[in-house]
Amino acid sequence: MELLLLLQTKLPVLLLLFSRVGGIFSTAPLFGSRNIPVAGKAGLAGVFAFLLLPLVEPGAAVPAAGLAPLPFAVEVFKEAVIGLAIGFVASLFFSAIQMSGQFLDTQIGFGIVNIFDVHSGQQVPLMGNFQYMLALLLFLVLDLHHVVIQALFDSYQWLPLMGKPVFLNTADFMIQATGNTLVIAFQLAMPVIMVTMLSDVALGILARTMPQLNIFVVGIPLKISLGVFMMGLAMPAYVYYLKVGFHGLFRQVYRFLQLAAG
Numbered sequence: 001m002e003l004l005l006l007l008q009t010k011l012p013v014l015l016l017l018f019s020r021v022g023g024i025f026s027t028a029p030l031f032g033s034r035n036i037p038v039a040g041k042a043g044l045a046g047v048f049a050f051l052l053l054p055l056v057e058p059g060a061a062v063p064a065a066g067l068a069p070l071p072f073a074v075e076v077f078k079e080a081v082i083g084l085a086i087g088f089v090a091s092l093f094f095s096a097i098q099m100s101g102q103f104l105d106t107q108i109g110f111g112i113v114n115i116f117d118v119h120s121g122q123q124v125p126l127m128g129n130f131q132y133m134l135a136l137l138l139f140l141v142l143d144l145h146h147v148v149i150q151a152l153f154d155s156y157q158w159l160p161l162m163g164k165p166v167f168l169n170t171a172d173f174m175i176q177a178t179g180n181t182l183v184i185a186f187q188l189a190m191p192v193i194m195v196t197m198l199s200d201v202a203l204g205i206l207a208r209t210m211p212q213l214n215i216f217v218v219g220i221p222l223k224i225s226l227g228v229f230m231m232g233l234a235m236p237a238y239v240y241y242l243k244v245g246f247h248g249l250f251r252q253v254y255r256f257l258q259l260a261a262g
Contacts (some may be wrong), residue, residue, distance in 0.1 A: 010071065016066055016161050017049035017056065019076045024152055025082020028090050030136065030145050049153070051230070056156045075162065082260070083157055083171070086162040089256050090148060092181050099133050099185035107189070107196040108227035109220055131188070135242050135260020144246055151253050158257035160205055166262040173259055188241065191234040192227050199226050 013259050022045040025031040098230040113186070139145065187194075199222060207215045231238075 004074075005007060013056070013161065014049055014053055014127065016075060016079050018045055018157070019050070019079035020083040021045040021048045021152065022149075023080045023085075024087045025205065027087030028148055029082055029094050029139060031148065032091065033089060043194075046148075049214075052153070052156070054109040055153070055186065056117050079161070080163070081167075082155070082165060085174075085256065086151065086155060086253060089177060089250060089253050090151070091178055092131060092252070093184065093245050094135060096133050096181040096184035096245075097188065099181060100188035101126070101131050103185060103189040104128070104131075104192050104227065104231070107193055107223070107225050131238075134239075138239065138242050142243070142246065144250075147250055150220055151257075154254070158261040164262075165260040167260060169259040169262060170206075170256055173256060190237065191237075192230050195226050195230045196223050199223055 022042065025041050025045050031044075108127070123124075170174075203215050203219045203222070206213065
């Protein structure tokens, strides 16, 4: 009976909580994966919203009977936008990983090889999918999905319900964070790019000195071998860079919350 009474009096707050949590779980790493059914995401978002209900105090009092339909719809939309933005910022580093895989495939010679990624529901490069799965595995091993949940709870301290987030302050930040994905992707692919560029120079010199040699027959397997070998050689540095990148990822999330809070 007490549970039913709580739901009746707190239903507007519960719906607002569900909107933000659902937005985060739609775009955040791991939680936003396409291979998780929509019903499963909705159920998980509902569980988290219910757990947050006794912990979160709205920034402005929500009437027990709820708001008028139009203002309440605006508040639901605002909470959904906040959740989507938080999840999007958290997923940018994984987008950079897949972009670096595209660079690697182009340089090595796997540019025409794509596989279907169940996490994004799209065709992704071969090396990009390998790097993405490795990063996702490290993400779970380091328990960083718990940090995503912690950021969800902390977001209500920065951006309380019924508050007034300043999205205009986050415009430059979002542009810069999105542009940094290209820099991160290039840094991740740098060792292999440098090796394949040197091999191209060597093959060009060889083609000039030995015109009778079929460079395409020699060059394609050579670049593939060098690229895969260099990836294996640079794997410890790649894992270390992932750890550093994950820490930067969550700093970006909290920076977004700080800016949106004004």
